[in-house]
Amino acid sequence: MTVGAQVKQTLASLKGAQADFETFALSTQNKKAKQLYSQAAEQTQSIVDNLQQRVTELEKEEPQFKGF
Amino acid sequence: MPDWLNITLRAIGAVAYLFLLTKIIGKRQIKQLTYIEYIVGISIGSIAAFMATEMDGPIYHSLIGMGVFALFPVLMEWLSLKSKFLRDLFEGKSTVLIKEGKILEDNLKKERLTAEDLMEQLRIKNVFRVADVEFALMETSGEVSVLLKSESQPVTPKHLELTVAPTEENQVVIMDGVIMDEPLATAGLNRRWVRTELQKAGVALENVFLGQVDKGGELYLDLYDDKLMVPGAQAxxxxxxxxxxxxxxxxxxxxxxxxxxxxxxxxxxxxxxxxxxxxxxxxxxx
Missing domain, CATH: 4.10.860 (DNA Excision Repair, Uvrb; Chain A)
Incomplete structure (x- = not known):
C-alpha cells in the first residue's frame, strides 16, 4: 500500500468518525452532550481539511494512484 | 331486601366511600404517616366495617363520622402549611443524635433510644463505626439520617476531579414484546427506529422481554430466550x-x-x- 492509499484510508475513517459525532449529536436528548458532539464534529472538520489537502498533494506526486 | 344483599351493598358502598376519602387525604406512604393520621386511618376503617355489618342505624351516620375523621388530617396539613408553630406542634421536630462526632446522650434519652437502638439505626444506614459519623439526626418520621465525616464518604467523580457525562433518563421502550409509544416519543424516537435496531441485532420483537434506550440512542435488549446472545451496543x-x-x-x-x-x-x-x-x-x- 502506498503512502497515498494509507492517507486516503485515514481520511475516510476520520470522515466516518465525524459523521458518527454528528449522528450522536442528533440522537442524544442531553443539551451538554449534543453541544460536545457537534463541537467535536467541527474540530474534526479542520483535520479532515488538512488531510484532504495532503491527499491532493500526494496525488500530484503519484498521479498513477489517483482516485479512491 | 334480604339481609345478605343489604350487607353486600353496604360493604360495597363503604369501600367506595373509603376509596374516595383516601383520595382526599392524599398519597402518603404508611411509613410517613404522622401519629394522628395513623389513628384517623384506623378509626375510619373500623367505622367502615361497622357501617357494612350493623344494620341498625341509618347509613348516613357512619358516613358523617368517617367524613369528619377524614377531614382532620386534611385540615391539619393545611394549617401546618400556614404556620411554622403549628407545623412543629403537629409533626414534631427532628432531634440531633450525634453532633461533631459526639453522641448526645440527653437527646437519646429524650427520644427514648438506647445505645443498641442507635447502633441498629446506624447499621441500617450501612454505618458500622460510630467514629465515621459526623452528624446524625432523628427525623420526625423516626428515621435516622446520617452524615459521614468527609474522609469516610464514598468517593465521587468530583473528588477524583473526573469529567463524567451527564446522566440521561433511560426509557423502557419495549415491554413483554410490545413497543411502548409514550417513552419512545419522550426519547425522540419512533417505531421504525426500534424495528431497525431489532433488525440490526437480529431479534424478533416477540422475543424481547425488555428493551431500554441508553445514552446516545443505544438499545439494550433482554430476551425471553436467555440462551440467545445479543450483541452489545457497539456504535x-x-x-x-x-x-x-x-x-x-x-x-x-x-x-x-x-x-x-x-x-x-x-x-x-x-x-x-x-x-x-x-x-x-x-x-x-x-
Whole structure:
C-alpha cells in the first residue's frame, strides 16, 4: 500500500468518525452532550481539511494512484 | 331486601366511600404517616366495617363520622402549611443524635433510644463505626439520617476531579414484546427506529422481554430466550476506536514524512485529535 492509499484510508475513517459525532449529536436528548458532539464534529472538520489537502498533494506526486 | 344483599351493598358502598376519602387525604406512604393520621386511618376503617355489618342505624351516620375523621388530617396539613408553630406542634421536630462526632446522650434519652437502638439505626444506614459519623439526626418520621465525616464518604467523580457525562433518563421502550409509544416519543424516537435496531441485532420483537434506550440512542435488549446472545451496543465503542486509530495514523505520518511543513501539520492535527478524544472519552466510554 502506498503512502497515498494509507492517507486516503485515514481520511475516510476520520470522515466516518465525524459523521458518527454528528449522528450522536442528533440522537442524544442531553443539551451538554449534543453541544460536545457537534463541537467535536467541527474540530474534526479542520483535520479532515488538512488531510484532504495532503491527499491532493500526494496525488500530484503519484498521479498513477489517483482516485479512491 | 334480604339481609345478605343489604350487607353486600353496604360493604360495597363503604369501600367506595373509603376509596374516595383516601383520595382526599392524599398519597402518603404508611411509613410517613404522622401519629394522628395513623389513628384517623384506623378509626375510619373500623367505622367502615361497622357501617357494612350493623344494620341498625341509618347509613348516613357512619358516613358523617368517617367524613369528619377524614377531614382532620386534611385540615391539619393545611394549617401546618400556614404556620411554622403549628407545623412543629403537629409533626414534631427532628432531634440531633450525634453532633461533631459526639453522641448526645440527653437527646437519646429524650427520644427514648438506647445505645443498641442507635447502633441498629446506624447499621441500617450501612454505618458500622460510630467514629465515621459526623452528624446524625432523628427525623420526625423516626428515621435516622446520617452524615459521614468527609474522609469516610464514598468517593465521587468530583473528588477524583473526573469529567463524567451527564446522566440521561433511560426509557423502557419495549415491554413483554410490545413497543411502548409514550417513552419512545419522550426519547425522540419512533417505531421504525426500534424495528431497525431489532433488525440490526437480529431479534424478533416477540422475543424481547425488555428493551431500554441508553445514552446516545443505544438499545439494550433482554430476551425471553436467555440462551440467545445479543450483541452489545457497539456504535460508540467503534467510533471511539476509529478516532484513536486515526490519531495514531496521523502520528505515524508525522514521523514518516520528509516534508517539514507537512510534518508540522500532521503533528498539530494529531494533537488536536487527541484533545477531541480526551473531551469525548467520558461521554463515549462509560
Amino acid at each position: 460508540m465503542k467503534l467510533a471511539f476506536a476509529t478516532l484513536k486509530k486515526c490519531q495514531a495514523d496521523l502520528e505515524l505520518y508525522a514521523l514518516n514524512t520528509k516534508n517539514e511543513q507537512m510534518k508540522r501539520t500532521y503533528q498539530t492535527d494529531s494533537e488536536q485529535l487527541q484533545q477531541i478524544i480526551d473531551q469525548v472519552k467520558p461521554f463515549m466510554i462509560r
